[in-house]
Amino acid sequence: MSPRSRGLSVSLALCTVFAGFFPGVPDPAGAQAQAHLGCQALDNESRAAASFRVYRDGTQIAAGVCGKDQAVPEGSYELVVVLDGALGASEQRLSVTARAGASERPTVRFETGELLIEVTREGRRSTALVQLRANGRTLAQLSAGVATRLVAGTYSLELESRGEKRQIDAVSIARGERRVLGVEFGAPPK
DSSP states (O other), X not given: OOHHHHHHHHHHHHHHHHHTTSTTSOOTTOOOOOEEEOOEEEETTEEOOEEEEEEETTEEEEEEETTSOEEEOXXXXXXXXXXXXXXXXXXXXXXXXXXXXXXXXXXXXXXXXXXXXXXXXXXXXXXXXXXXXXXXXXXXXXXXXXXXXXXXXXXXXXXXXXXXXXXXXXXXEOTTOEEEEEEEESSOOO
């Protein structure tokens, strides 16, 4: 065997060995083709940034961003898609089946709106911390005066300004809505 043909044999053997360690690298020995999973996310029917996680039997096996598929073995999975930049129920779970040599890329739809809380004290703009809650749990702490993107739904708010607190229940945000909620401190609540 010539030195050149010996070198080619070694190169082919190394490619075959290493292809199993690197998903997406073609395997010259003809191993089973990978399946691919991904997603497309829409927010109010416009393309949106989102990430995803892939689970099999409760164990995460892959993760990525919508629009960039991940190689996975053929089989059935749970795909968890999370909308970027929105609070609330911004996660959706789907059952998907990945087939060798194919890409499975379901479209996941979210509906969001915006909430802006404007706080005044004795007629002048003021500050407050806002606890945003849904289904009995706190989702986030916000600042009054800053618009927040929320998944469409119903929320409760607890505001605190200079030791004074206000509770507001059943604040609904509809798809595409920009809701401005004014709250006055320093005067008895109406």
